Amino acid sequence: MDDEREHDPDSPEGRGASAAVLPAGPPDTGRRGLDRRRVLGAAVEYIDQHGLGALTMRRLGAHLGVEAMALYRYVPGRENLLDGVVETVIDELYGDPDVHMQAQHGWQDFLQRLAHGVRRIALAHPEVFPLIATRPPAAPWLRPPLRSLRWLETFLDALLAAGFSDEAAVAAYRAYSSFLLGHLLLEVSHRGVKISPEDEPEGGAADATADLEQHPTIDRLEPLLSRDESAAEFEESLETLIERLGRVLEESSARSARRSTS
Amino acid sequence: MDDEREHDPDSPEGRGASAAVLPAGPPDTGRRGLDRRRVLGAAVEYIDQHGLGALTMRRLGAHLGVEAMALYRYVPGRENLLDGVVETVIDELYGDPDVHMQAQHGWQDFLQRLAHGVRRIALAHPEVFPLIATRPPAAPWLRPPLRSLRWLETFLDALLAAGFSDEAAVAAYRAYSSFLLGHLLLEVSHRGVKISPEDEPEGGAADATADLEQHPTIDRLEPLLSRDESAAEFEESLETLIERLGRVLEESSARSARRSTS
DNA sequence: ACCTGAACACCGTTCAAGT
DNA sequence: ACCTGAACACCGTTCAAGT
Numbered sequence: 001m002d003d004e005r006e007h008d009p010d011s012p013e014g015r016g017a018s019a020a021v022l023p024a025g026p027p028d029t030g031r032r033g034l035d036r037r038r039v040l041g042a043a044v045e046y047i048d049q050h051g052l053g054a055l056t057m058r059r060l061g062a063h064l065g066v067e068a069m070a071l072y073r074y075v076p077g078r079e080n081l082l083d084g085v086v087e088t089v090i091d092e093l094y095g096d097p098d099v100h101m102q103a104q105h106g107w108q109d110f111l112q113r114l115a116h117g118v119r120r121i122a123l124a125h126p127e128v129f130p131l132i133a134t135r136p137p138a139a140p141w142l143r144p145p146l147r148s149l150r151w152l153e154t155f156l157d158a159l160l161a162a163g164f165s166d167e168a169a170v171a172a173y174r175a176y177s178s179f180l181l182g183h184l185l186l187e188v189s190h191r192g193v194k195i196s197p198e199d200e201p202e203g204g205a206a207d208a209t210a211d212l213e214q215h216p217t218i219d220r221l222e223p224l225l226s227r228d229e230s231a232a233e234f235e236e237s238l239e240t241l242i243e244r245l246g247r248v249l250e251e252s253s254a255r256s257a258r259r260s261t262s
Numbered sequence: 263m264d265d266e267r268e269h270d271p272d273s274p275e276g277r278g279a280s281a282a283v284l285p286a287g288p289p290d291t292g293r294r295g296l297d298r299r300r301v302l303g304a305a306v307e308y309i310d311q312h313g314l315g316a317l318t319m320r321r322l323g324a325h326l327g328v329e330a331m332a333l334y335r336y337v338p339g340r341e342n343l344l345d346g347v348v349e350t351v352i353d354e355l356y357g358d359p360d361v362h363m364q365a366q367h368g369w370q371d372f373l374q375r376l377a378h379g380v381r382r383i384a385l386a387h388p389e390v391f392p393l394i395a396t397r398p399p400a401a402p403w404l405r406p407p408l409r410s411l412r413w414l415e416t417f418l419d420a421l422l423a424a425g426f427s428d429e430a431a432v433a434a435y436r437a438y439s440s441f442l443l444g445h446l447l448l449e450v451s452h453r454g455v456k457i458s459p460e461d462e463p464e465g466g467a468a469d470a471t472a473d474l475e476q477h478p479t480i481d482r483l484e485p486l487l488s489r490d491e492s493a494a495e496f497e498e499s500l501e502t503l504i505e506r507l508g509r510v511l512e513e514s515s516a517r518s519a520r521r522s523t524s
Numbered sequence: 525a526c527c528t529g530a531a532c533a534c535c536g537t538t539c540a541a542g543t
Numbered sequence: 544a545c546c547t548g549a550a551c552a553c554c555g556t557t558c559a560a561g562t
């Protein structure tokens with residue numbers, strides 16, 4: 001019922017509030033001085049630990065040592081809190097040193113690093129990722145999982161600077177989004193499946209495993225099917241996508257070169 | 263509050279209870295003879311009309327002209343009901359004449375028709391698709407959105423018959439799943455965004471639109487970005503995927519041919 | 525056999541009241 | 544300024560009771 005779990009002392013943010021007071025005594029979540037950032041951070045933490053379905057205004061309040069009603073001072077309601085959770089997790093990308101300074105090694109390198117950064121976030125917050133994937137975006141031109149104006153701007157600028165046309169850059173954003181969404185959602189849901197059913201007493205969830213002998217091919221390939229090749233598949237598909245975009249770029253460069261010499 | 267909406271008289275099921283008594287007075291959903299299939303059908307209908315968030319045991323009961331508690335005779339609980347909803351919607355594929363008889367025109371044609379069938383379902387039930395995408399699968403080798411033993415078996419058999427190796431067929435299933443998931447979730451969420459915010463009084467949801475001038479590239483490309491090219495992108499990515507799989511097949515054929523002549 | 529009423533524990537959210 | 548208590552309408556779910 002009550003969860004007094006001692007949790008990771010240095011949170012995702014990894015900042016030390018400029019090394020000041022810090023009572024350091026009680027096992028609270030950083031108490032004294034509730035604000036929106038801390039509420040959202042606690043929500044992410046709570047979802048990571050207990051799952052999305054367990055997040056409740058009342059339980060989140062308890063987790064913060066406060067009554068649920070106190071949260072409404074910092075968050076207009078539950079829906080907005082979930083939006084804030086999505087934003088908070090995506091914002092972790094800003095602090096990822098492996099993703100930054102895209103200038104150096106060309107657009108391919110940037111797309112590679114960005115993709116890996118998003119993947120790290122998805123794997124770090126598997127319970128949050130479905131939210132990132134399915135919450136209605138704030139604007140029609142923002143697509144999951146890169147639902148941030150700043151990253152979209154950076155993405156487009158990187159491709160435009162590399163010589164992509166406006167149309168090609170926008171098309172690339174969509175292809176890239178759909179690639180990340182599909183792969184990461186699949187990967188995250190695949191990992192989740194082993195922990196998700198709570199007990200499976202014995203023959204309880206016989207749904208899939210029972211009718212298995214009626215499907216000889218699945219039965220025969222089961223070892224192959226349950227193998228987790230997500231990481232390798234991610235790399236390969238990302239490589240393929242980048243190559244495809246590279247061909248688009250070459251074609252449009254060739255076209256404009258031809259145009260300027262004719 | 264109360265929804266007395268006169269709704270499509272012939273439901274998905276399209277059966278007329280063998281033309282018997284039918285009081286014809288009340289706007290019920292085909293009453294008399296509640297069973298699991300009807301409950302799940304009504305749930306799908308309700309989600310399609312009112313959105314996933316509006317589905318409640320009590321409201322679904324009311325929609326069926328019954329108290330909520332009566333549903334527990336046909337459905338063990340809400341979670342199981344949602345699983346049933348996913349299954350019901352996926353099962354619509356079995357009735358799609360454009361998808362069947364994959365034998366005739368080769369595996370490429372089969373993958374094409376199957377993909378379009380799944381896309382039709384996603385667009386027909388945009389409120390259900392996120393559920394299809396994110397519910398934990400019943401088995402680790404079942405991946406969304408093709409979460410059905412029967413379709414997985416059919417899929418693998420089709421590729422194996424065409425000469426794919428076991429490994430290649432399984433890899434193809436994963437690539438295909440991730441492609442469908444990414445594209446369709448993006449497309450569905452893109453369509454949903456225009457109806458999802460209820461009113462937007464005036465400057466209410468200024469989140470994205472306000473900071474737009476701080477992002478000149480997005481601002482400049484906004485018309486391009488909000489254009490909906492989903493259909494064309496779907497076709498093109500599907501084509502690319504099938505070509506890629508075709509190359510895999512050729513390579514493995516060539517390898518085994520070389521092996522048998524050496 | 526099938527449905528309902530009443531009840532329980534738990535939600536999100538509002539608001540006057542406390543400190 | 545910030546939090547709480549009490550209250551409201553609504554959940555999912557159980558179970559004895561009705562027909």
